[in-house]
Amino acid sequence: MQVFKFGGASVKDSEAVRNVLSILKSQVKEPTVVVVSAMGKITNKLEELVKAYFYKEGDVQSIFEEVKSFHLNIAEQLFPNVADPVYSELNNVFVEMQWALEEEPAYSYDHHYDQLVSQGEVLSTKIISAFLESSGLRNKWMDARGLIQTDNTYREGKVDYALSEDLVQKELLPVLKTHQLVLIQGFIGGTSENFTTTLGREGSDYTAALLAYFTNARQVIIWKDVAGVLNADPKYFRNTKKIDELSYHDAIELTYFGASVIHPKTIKPLQNKGIPLIVKSFLDPNAIGTSIHEGDQRLQMASYIFKDKQILLSIQAKDFSFIAEDNLSEIFNLFSKHGVRVNMMQNSAISFSVCVDDEQHKIQNLLSDLQNHFRVLYNSNVQLMTIRNYDQDIVNKLSQNKIILIEQRSRNTCQLVMKSEEAGG
Ligand code: ASP
Ligand code: MG
Numbered sequence: 001m002q003v004f005k006f007g008g009a010s011v012k013d014s015e016a017v018r019n020v021l022s023i024l025k026s027q028v029k030e031p032t033v034v035v036v037s038a039m040g041k042i043t044n045k046l047e048e049l050v051k052a053y054f055y056k057e058g059d060v061q062s063i064f065e066e067v068k069s070f071h072l073n074i075a076e077q078l079f080p081n082v083a084d085p086v087y088s089e090l091n092n093v094f095v096e097m098q099w100a101l102e103e104e105p106a107y108s109y110d111h112h113y114d115q116l117v118s119q120g121e122v123l124s125t126k127i128i129s130a131f132l133e134s135s136g137l138r139n140k141w142m143d144a145r146g147l148i149q150t151d152n153t154y155r156e157g158k159v160d161y162a163l164s165e166d167l168v169q170k171e172l173l174p175v176l177k178t179h180q181l182v183l184i185q186g187f188i189g190g191t192s193e194n195f196t197t198t199l200g201r202e203g204s205d206y207t208a209a210l211l212a213y214f215t216n217a218r219q220v221i222i223w224k225d226v227a228g229v230l231n232a233d234p235k236y237f238r239n240t241k242k243i244d245e246l247s248y249h250d251a252i253e254l255t256y257f258g259a260s261v262i263h264p265k266t267i268k269p270l271q272n273k274g275i276p277l278i279v280k281s282f283l284d285p286n287a288i289g290t291s292i293h294e295g296d297q298r299l300q301m302a303s304y305i306f307k308d309k310q311i312l313l314s315i316q317a318k319d320f321s322f323i324a325e326d327n328l329s330e331i332f333n334l335f336s337k338h339g340v341r342v343n344m345m346q347n348s349a350i351s352f353s354v355c356v357d358d359e360q361h362k363i364q365n366l367l368s369d370l371q372n373h374f375r376v377l378y379n380s381n382v383q384l385m386t387i388r389n390y391d392q393d394i395v396n397k398l399s400q401n402k403i404i405l406i407e408q409r410s411r412n413t414c415q416l417v418m419k420s421e422e423a424g425g
Helices: 014-027 042-055 060-078 085-102 109-117 119-134 161-172 204-215 248-256 267-273 325-337 360-370 392-398
Strands: 002-006 032-036 140-142 181-185 188-190 196-198 219-224 245-247 277-281 290-293 303-317 342-347 351-357 374-388 402-409 413-420
Touching: 002 014, 002 204, 014 060, 014 119, 032 119, 032 204, 042 060, 042 109, 042 119, 060 085, 060 119, 085 109, 085 119, 109 119, 109 196, 119 140, 119 181, 161 204, 181 204, 204 219, 204 267, 245 248, 248 267, 248 290, 303 360, 325 351, 325 360, 342 402, 360 374, 374 392, 374 402, 392 413
Parallel strands: 002 032, 002 219, 032 181, 140 181, 219 277, 245 290
Antiparallel strands: 188 196, 277 290, 303 351, 303 374, 342 351, 374 413, 402 413
């Protein structure tokens, strides 16, 4: 058996969903678990909805209407019969969301986030499962919240491997004996108290890897809108090159530094069982893509990982004394408490600098905690560039017209925190 994963871009509209049907028809020759993300950019929209609801910033009802009509429009293109049962299935989800939105927030922001944002995956899988079925592709819709069990770290659920493995083997594997296709949500899981959790943004890849691990799958294929793993993000770079083969080790490094092609947590479970991961284009399903597998061949090609909208924090003791181990331990505890991931760090005698994603509310909460004990300077709107297999020419070229705030080099990797010159210091 194998696991397929279709991300948001591959199911962004009705045409895309029809393309998924044609890929499944032509490529599936064995029992296959199909993991699907929320459609298009709907997760961002749902994030907006949670913000509006929780912080009372913005018009909850009109954002919710956008979410509804986006899905209903796609459904109308796929199910011309207005009496199709898919409409009442979608409506049930909308009603559940409406009720939640009418209540005053009673839990943490992250808890509410997970209950609402997870519905993107529920809606997409309901639509796609029904569409495949109506097109003659028999499949079973399953609920990931009953299989992928996590603790209650909302928005970053920690997966209980033993429990989830047991559930997947007992509940999902037998279904593959009677149905060639199982359709299931990526990104979401459930707690022992039956709340929904999410696994972190872009977490559907991770779900695919977990399901492959639990079922001892032969391979995982992630279908993307690019030809495979590229040496740079085509959003920011011209003349990108596709990497044909990649070791697990290199893949982990690339994703760790922020290459957004695969979720960083995806590789480890696959590596532990030696399950190959193939990344290929849903626009060109017969092309070869990138194969990630065991191997000690190191990638020689230079690769570039660019992270925009970063914020650089410089943390100093209030009395300008040295930053010592006990300060660092306190600082790290606060980062962990607020769930802020460190993208790069550097320390000098009196200050500790950290580059993080500029996630407004999280950073504000972190800052106010940090400021109880430290002086914190910050520089927003900076960029973090990571270059693997760099040379000086590349570094010079990429830092042209930029002010370098921090530079850090190891033998293979160079990281630059930069600011555009015109933006000022
Ligand atoms: N829909 C979720 C997100 O956009 C999960 C995923 O796409 O992998 O973050
Ligand atoms: Mg997505």
